[in-house]
Amino acid sequence: MSESGTVSEMTGRRTRPAVRPAGGGERSGGPILDVKDLSVSFGAVQVVDGVTFNVDRGRTLGIVGESGSGKSVSSLAVLGLHRNATVTGSIVFDGQELVGAPSERLRKLRGSRMAMIFQDPLSSLHPFYTVGDQIAEAYRLHRRTSRRAARERAVEMLAEVGIPEPRRRAREHPHQFSGGMRQRVMIAMALACEPDLLIADEPTTALDVTVQAQILELIARIQAERGLAVIMITHDLGVVARIADDVLVMYGGRTAEHTAARTIFKAPRHPYTQGLLASVPGLATGEEDDGRLKAIPGSPPSPLTPPPGCRFHPRCARFAAAQNPAICTEEHPLLTGTVHKVACHLPGGTQ
Amino acid sequence: MIVYLAKRIAAVVGILLVICAVTFVIFYVVPSDPAIQACGKTCTPERVAEVRAQMGLDKPVWEQFGVYVVGIFAGRTLGAGIECGIPCFGFSYQNSLPVWDLLVDRLGTSVSLAIGAAVLWLIVGLTVGIISALRQGTALDRTLMIATLTSASLPVYFVAMLLLLFVVRIAEILPYPAYVELAEDPVAWASNLILPWFTLAALYAAMYARLSRAQMIETMSEPYIRTARAKGLPERTVVVKHGMRAAMTPIVTIFGMDLGGLLAGAMITETVFGLPGIGRLAYDGIVKADQPVILGTTLLAAFFIVIANLVVDLVYAVIDPRVRYS
Amino acid sequence: MTALSTPETAPPVAPAATGRSPSRLIWDRIRRDRAAVFGMAIIVLFVVIAVTAPLLTMINGWSPYDFDPSAIDKKLAGVPKGILGGISAEHWLGVEPVSGRDIFSRVVYGAQISLLISVLAVIVSVLVGTVLGLLAGYFGGWIDAAISRVMDLLMSFPSLIFMIALISVMPDGNRILLLVAIMGGFGWPYIGRIVRGQAITVKHREYVDAARVGGAMGPSILFREMLPNITAPILVYATLAIPTNIGTEAALSFLGVGVRPPTASWGQMIQESMVWYEVDPMYFIIPGICLFLTVLAFTLFGDAMRDAIDPKGGRR
Numbered sequence: 002m003s004e005s006g007t008v009s010e011m012t013g014r015r016t017r018p019a020v021r022p023a024g025g026g027e028r029s030g031g032p033i034l035d036v037k038d039l040s041v042s043f044g045a046v047q048v049v050d051g052v053t054f055n056v057d058r059g060r061t062l063g064i065v066g067e068s069g070s071g072k073s074v075s076s077l078a079v080l081g082l083h084r085n086a087t088v089t090g091s092i093v094f095d096g097q098e099l100v101g102a103p104s105e106r107l108r109k110l111r112g113s114r115m116a117m118i119f120q121d122p123l124s125s126l127h128p129f130y131t132v133g134d135q136i137a138e139a140y141r142l143h144r145r146t147s148r149r150a151a152r153e154r155a156v157e158m159l160a161e162v163g164i165p166e167p168r169r170r171a172r173e174h175p176h177q178f179s180g181g182m183r184q185r186v187m188i189a190m191a192l193a194c195e196p197d198l199l200i201a202d203e204p205t206t207a208l209d210v211t212v213q214a215q216i217l218e219l220i221a222r223i224q225a226e227r228g229l230a231v232i233m234i235t236h237d238l239g240v241v242a243r244i245a246d247d248v249l250v251m252y253g254g255r256t257a258e259h260t261a262a263r264t265i266f267k268a269p270r271h272p273y274t275q276g277l278l279a280s281v282p283g284l285a286t287g288e289e290d291d292g293r294l295k296a297i298p299g300s301p302p303s304p305l306t307p308p309p310g311c312r313f314h315p316r317c318a319r320f321a322a323a324q325n326p327a328i329c330t331e332e333h334p335l336l337t338g339t340v341h342k343v344a345c346h347l348p349g350g351t352q
Numbered sequence: 353m354i355v356y357l358a359k360r361i362a363a364v365v366g367i368l369l370v371i372c373a374v375t376f377v378i379f380y381v382v383p384s385d386p387a388i389q390a391c392g393k394t395c396t397p398e399r400v401a402e403v404r405a406q407m408g409l410d411k412p413v414w415e416q417f418g419v420y421v422v423g424i425f426a427g428r429t430l431g432a433g434i435e436c437g438i439p440c441f442g443f444s445y446q447n448s449l450p451v452w453d454l455l456v457d458r459l460g461t462s463v464s465l466a467i468g469a470a471v472l473w474l475i476v477g478l479t480v481g482i483i484s485a486l487r488q489g490t491a492l493d494r495t496l497m498i499a500t501l502t503s504a505s506l507p508v509y510f511v512a513m514l515l516l517l518f519v520v521r522i523a524e525i526l527p528y529p530a531y532v533e534l535a536e537d538p539v540a541w542a543s544n545l546i547l548p549w550f551t552l553a554a555l556y557a558a559m560y561a562r563l564s565r566a567q568m569i570e571t572m573s574e575p576y577i578r579t580a581r582a583k584g585l586p587e588r589t590v591v592v593k594h595g596m597r598a599a600m601t602p603i604v605t606i607f608g609m610d611l612g613g614l615l616a617g618a619m620i621t622e623t624v625f626g627l628p629g630i631g632r633l634a635y636d637g638i639v640k641a642d643q644p645v646i647l648g649t650t651l652l653a654a655f656f657i658v659i660a661n662l663v664v665d666l667v668y669a670v671i672d673p674r675v676r677y678s
Numbered sequence: 679m680t681a682l683s684t685p686e687t688a689p690p691v692a693p694a695a696t697g698r699s700p701s702r703l704i705w706d707r708i709r710r711d712r713a714a715v716f717g718m719a720i721i722v723l724f725v726v727i728a729v730t731a732p733l734l735t736m737i738n739g740w741s742p743y744d745f746d747p748s749a750i751d752k753k754l755a756g757v758p759k760g761i762l763g764g765i766s767a768e769h770w771l772g773v774e775p776v777s778g779r780d781i782f783s784r785v786v787y788g789a790q791i792s793l794l795i796s797v798l799a800v801i802v803s804v805l806v807g808t809v810l811g812l813l814a815g816y817f818g819g820w821i822d823a824a825i826s827r828v829m830d831l832l833m834s835f836p837s838l839i840f841m842i843a844l845i846s847v848m849p850d851g852n853r854i855l856l857l858v859a860i861m862g863g864f865g866w867p868y869i870g871r872i873v874r875g876q877a878i879t880v881k882h883r884e885y886v887d888a889a890r891v892g893g894a895m896g897p898s899i900l901f902r903e904m905l906p907n908i909t910a911p912i913l914v915y916a917t918l919a920i921p922t923n924i925g926t927e928a929a930l931s932f933l934g935v936g937v938r939p940p941t942a943s944w945g946q947m948i949q950e951s952m953v954w955y956e957v958d959p960m961y962f963i964i965p966g967i968c969l970f971l972t973v974l975a976f977t978l979f980g981d982a983m984r985d986a987i988d989p990k991g992g993r994r
Contacts, residue, residue, distance in 0.1 A: 080582060082578065082581055108584050108586065111582055111583065111584035112582060112584030116582070119579065119582075121575060124575040125575040125576055125578070126576055126579065127580070127597075127598070128576070128598065128672075129597055129601070129671075129673060138585070142583075142585060143584060174674070367830070370831055371831070371834070375840075378844065379843065379847060501974060501977060501978065502970075504977065505921070505970050505977055506966075506970050507925055507928055507948075507966070507973075508929075509949075509952075510966040510969065510970065513951075513952065513955050513962050514963075514966075517955055517959050521955070617838060617839075619842075619933070620929060631839075634843075635842070635933065638839075638842050641847070646843050650836060650839055653836030654836055657834050657836060661834070
């Protein structure tokens, strides 16, 4: 994606006064979603290991990481969409503990108070039903309305996400829409029941660059209007820069760095975060910034055979520069700090 | 749509004509002389020549073929003053009846057999396949899949004889099948067809079980199923409305083709149980070297197959919104 | 990517896997599959039986054509003496009613016929189907159109009726060759279609382009560059076509147009046993089980091979 465009957009987003509903993040009762020490494993394979984060109403958390970092797995765990997985830790949504909750209670929350949109809108929409029916389906179920009211709601939602001629298009099938329009349909479907939390799993990855910007605009607008809490899962720092208030960087199923988005871009401390930033044109701000893009060498760890100690050490430049300290290969670094949390034995870029 | 339909129908007619021609050449030209068949064993050479002329066998092949094809649409008068009405598929000298009359007479049995078996195999096959898919990897799934493999590997006539041995002979639950018209006695019709239905359905049920299981497993891993769950739909709705709707659609194609092939393709079942169907008619025709009957049954069988093909394609456009013909 | 597949999305960096060749990998997968091993064992058993048929009948002491009047009960219309169709130390699997021919010997020779015809017919189908499929897929245009039409046509033929009719009108000759030719002739479009499809996709891959740029000519591209890359699907299809052919051969014999008596064939034995199913059920059960086991074995093995070559499709 064209990062230069994104960065100018990024500054726009940062300088824009946050449009928040009255009370914003400081409302009583704490964050809408509070996840503590979340771990997910499939059989013997641990994919997410002790991740903690929370999201307030009206705010956006960006979860960043490569594929296999556990970012999608964490969010699917929030919705209780894992089958055959062991989920431990705590997921508190609006005061309710979800880990260990009966599946029926989770089901009733899904689609009504927590919603999700996915990466590939074509394969994520059912090919045989009209988009109107697909939007109406969840609304009817959760709100127990008539068929007609649900259909009206579908049309209304299509209009809200900016689809022209919504009444006609509601009767069309997903394959008759363009990629961006399909993602709008997905958003309409997710938001039909006015949820409090929206999880967007790489919603723009499969789209054209120009369309990506529109979709992000749309999510930001609706979030501002409704005071929605958003979790934006992405591997694209440009997206984070545009939309996130806080950022959680994940690596190998663990938290690498977690702080305000502003801080991540200005003063990243984890070598992985710095590596990510250095590999993005126009965002490169690492400690050894010489204006050249750098790819992080190597590839993400396999969850089946994770490296011992710090999972990032085989690819870590700072580890190599420090002549391979034993601590990195032996001990898993703990997440330290209060506002700016980093899990690294050799954190750099001290503020 | 209309252009598409016209094209398809033209193709159907073309295929049928070619099949007709090939069959015609093979059965009228290559083998033993139909005139001798028609005339009988005690025929003198002069008499054979006379019969040949009467039957038009002295004319060139293409002319005979032309007469045959025209006869289908216009009817014709055969030698010795035999009237063969529209549609004329020739005359069976061995049965002393026009082939069309024989076909019509036998069609009821074949349809009874095919439809009953199809209903049975659809119910059993799809149920087993879907249960297996939803319980993928469990002991139940493995047991069902071993059962379907077993069922698919049993030859039709072997199944028939095992059923006869155990159900008719040893357990004496059912009488030895003898075909009864539906209109005559529906209960006797059904009870006499139970064994043939099971025999014929055994193989297909096994195939459909494996097929629907594979389809269902694939569909349930589709992203739109995850979307349905993310919407908070109850699991039953996810499976039935979202999963099965998509998983079963391709099976419609295969079902149509199988049913089309079955109307004349149940030859072995009909032979084993002595059912007077089209398959049995074809078999008897072959045994008695009754060429007009062989030609007629082959054409009818091909007709069903090609028509089933066409119907399936048209139905598919209705059930899968992604398919639109232009 | 679904979350569930996350473990698989991690790049396969395990160095152990890269050392083995693809065929070795496939073989290892098949060996770990219990059903495949079971199928393989039965296949080997029947192949050994078929190959050593003369030896086995020598040990047994009965040729498949020897009559044994002492083993049947003339007073009871020729029913075999003794239990279970006359199973005894003398006749291991009993005898046929009326003639008293040894069923073991006939079943053993039946295995020979069954495997011989079905494998030869598959070879014919594979040869014809591969050549024509490659030609259609590679050249496209009118060649493709012509070959595809022929394939469509052959597949819309009511094949069983047609095979029976064709065999029954053919001049007397070698029945085995005739069966092979006809079964092979009706079987090739199925493989031709697969090969054509594969050839079309392979045609546009880089290595074929590279060969073309390198100056390779048509036929050499066809056979040297493309064929090795479509052997896997051909192999799977061929394995799965064997049980189909075994079934067809038996069905044709059952309907009286297979190999001619007194040559033994399982289908024919079952047909002859039909009138005896009540008084001497072993007569049809023994060849029936042989038929069932061979078909099952080849299906199990073929399925396992398909899963091993394409682990995504099929079972998981």
